[in-house]
Amino acid sequence: MAASGRKAVVVLILCMLCCNTSLLPCSASSDSFLQCLSAMMPSELVYQQSSSSFTSVLQSSVQNPKFVTNTTVRPLCIITASDVSHVQTAVRCGRWNGVRLRVRSGGHDYEGLSYRSVQPEVFAVLDLARLRGVQVRPGDDSAWVDAGTTLGELYYAVGTTNPGFLFPGGACATVGVSGFISGGGIGLMMRKYGVGGDNVVDARIVNANGDVLDRFAMGDDLFWAIRGGGGETFGVVVAWRLKLSKVPPTVTVVNVLRTMEQGAADLVAKWETTILQPPVLPDLTIRVVLQYRQAFFQTLFLGGCSDLLNTMRGLFPELGTTAADCHEMSWLRAMAFIYFGNTDTPVEALLNRTNNVGNYYFKSKSDYVRRAVGKAGWDSLYQQWLSQNGNGQIILEPHGAAVGGANTMTTSPYPHRRGVLFNIQYGSNWCCGANGTEAAAALGWLNGLYGFMAQFVTSNPREAFANYRDLDMGQNVIGSDGLSSYWSARAWAERYFMGNYRRLAAVKAAVDPTDYFRNEQSIPPLPK
Template sequence: MAVPRNMAPLLLLLIVLCCGNVILPSSASSSDDFLRCLSEKIPPELVYPQSSGSFMSVLSSSVQNPKFLTNATVRPVCIVAASGASHVQDAVRCGRRHGVRLRVRSGGHDYEGLSYRSVRAEVFAVLDLSRFRAVRVHAGDATVWVDSGATLGELYYAIGTVNPGFAFPGGTCSTVGVGGFLSGGGIGLMTRKFGIGADNVLDARIVNADGEILDRAAMGEDLFWAIRGGGGESFGVVVSWRLKLSMVPRTVTVFNIFRAADNSGAAAAMLAKWETLVLEPFLPDLTILVVLQGRTVLFQSLYLGGCSRLTATMRAYFPELGMTPADCHELTWLRAMAFISLGSTDLPVEGILNRTNNLGTYIKSKSDYVRRPIGGAAWDTLFQRHLSSNNAGVLILEPHGGVVGSVVPDTITPYPHRQGVLYNVQYGVFWWGDAEGASASAAIRWLEETYEFMTPLVSSNPREAFANYRDLDIGENSVGAGANGVTTYESGRVWGEKYFMGNFRRLAAVKGKVDPGDYFRNEQSIPPLLQSY
């Protein structure tokens, strides 16, 4: 499919988007001791201290936002490129012993870069899992084991080539790491039919703060509940996941339909009608994601069926879009995911195995949840006041409803945005030039003004946000007084109840049980609540 030239930036951006021991404050000498400890246990070719000539290339290898590669970025003392679970155990034990915390990176898509950088000056190391990415799938088996360092593209490719007829309800961006996707919940184009990614986790293997490897039976149901959407980096290092696969038709249908929004009233009416489709519980096989940029609207669909049925459904429920059979691409599920990620049916499906996605632009994102239709008037105003003024700003609307919005309780996993949610909104803005210059100021101002405009139209008390679209604007942790202070529960609540709502307190209680010394910590990690719940 040829993409109109003026639509290419929109599609490009879419492709973007008992442990009670305390840890002592770190110092230069403890950092040296940490590095010596690593050298005794881990092959030297897997450890990259700052003095290594390869340090910067390894650090930047999966950085998706160059905003966090400037000279002002607080960088790790070293990177441990683990290739097995034993390397993860050794890194944790050396870190605990010598007072060096670990930040864990799988795909590098953390929107605030917290998997590989610190906001404030501190001594830490990065545990990079990009070499630890096996996918173990067998023909006819409805489950798969996948390492946290694998990307969604690698997972999809393994399933689709070895076990066609099965699928996993992951996201649209193939370069996202499996570990981050699942530990943050994970939504996608099959959420309405099969639930979020975390709903489909059957087992996991985690390295805890003592360096022990625990499976589901050993870790217990509380911790297993917490890591499936509660931010896995808060509780340990999840090294692998056992996932439930779902059966899908041998042929599914996808489309990318672009519509010009020069007439903002017509585009607004089309969006208002789209909102009503999210309310239809009897259409779980149909998901239509919407991307708004400038004066362009992209409707992207994955339908679990053939083109003729999809065409009939669209004529019945969404004739305003004007979809015709010519818009259809009937594909296998694997090729459909490649089309969604790469934007074309002409590219080889192996393109989803590419692990890099650095567009060379700076990016800032925010998120919201919508629980009642916004309506045509508000969409019209949004186009006229905000979208039409900035072609570098984007809104992505991801439908909920279906299974995730009705039959699954809000407490089944830490991801609480279920019953009553129509769709998620991801706001993004990108710019070129300097990370902190005039272009950055203008881009951030547009993002903040758009976010402010949406305030009365989205959820409130709390204003919900998605943990996988991390946003430090909504709050950061504070550490209590004393040399061995831990993250305070009250500071965590500021941002945590937006991500996790009523599930936040239970997450903090689990953290208090499995990591009371707060070893696994960053600016938005779950704080330990040292009391029962």
């Protein structure tokens, strides 16, 4: 046996002696964890804090610069897995030595929980960015997608190899596919094709024992849970098989900007009472972004300009959409246009994974609306809130009271699909070099706006979107048994998952009873 092989066996035996055969976690041992990794995977894939590249790798996909400060609890190391076996090694070494993993694909987690810990603890980041690739063939209605792939990379692979098909993802190309799906995944065409989790037909997951399971080996309950039950809870998904849906050769994208003086509040009120009411037009999506004194209407239509104009003249003539506003293009070019904002950007730009961290920190919150806010409500929103903060933003994602329908199975854990008109994402930004006064003002504005909107949105519970993670709603409490408390987690989990929370907790108890995979807002095991 080669020396390296003997070394791996010795470390393996020592690690297993530390724990019993059920792989229960031992007391945290940083040195033995690092030795275990060193023995069982290439050393160049593990970046310790002493490495000169540690900070650059850690920050490589951080989307919010406030989480790269010295006050953030940093990982013991970063494991940049390039093979499924490396993921298995990371899980097994972590379990044997009591070191937890934070799993990162695209790094868009709004609270940064995929690469940082809020409370001091020994943990490692398992970065999946090297595990990226899309296996798709012309004419096939599905694709295998590695967990570290971004939506932009997925769009490019499907649009260039299989141009008659689409995947109904979101508008942001740098979002990781795994993060998108694990939180449900709301997207531009979800009223026709469902959310991201609805379009998963198979998956491969590394469970808490380090075993690789496909859909049939994992069972129906776990397969249901991973398609929207939240990330870092049930294991590490390493690949997804995604359903692709047919798309016409030409789609139309229209961007229309209107100001308060041009009746922005009236137009938003018309949008919510006409475009979103049943019967829903599944081929038409109008997404709305509100900022300062403006409303930006972003339209995606599965068809040509003339058909879109006929539809808009009948439903929404007040918006004043004209042929000059239309951009007819392929679905792939439309995804690039929606993300980059212009027709000149080549579709190859969707392959750029570089993070977009700028000079601003941000904080987000979310809501769901089941009854129209009304013109008076939108007028007040503009007058009292939006026109007072140029850095604040509100994004309205249309649900149209029915997500999915006949085109997809709607059995994933995403619960906000029936009766919801639209989702709201609130955001507030402030300069990262600013003093505490500016940060306090930005957060005060956001919290005040959130309080104002309570009269218009859902209640008991006030619904929220798991992919817009918000720690203000609560964090897990670790009980005397060492497990996250099911009862305390209800404060936030029932807002994300509503009636599905208990079933998700039951799945957690079955597949990860020792609560190895966890963060501040992961699903706890259901108590016995």
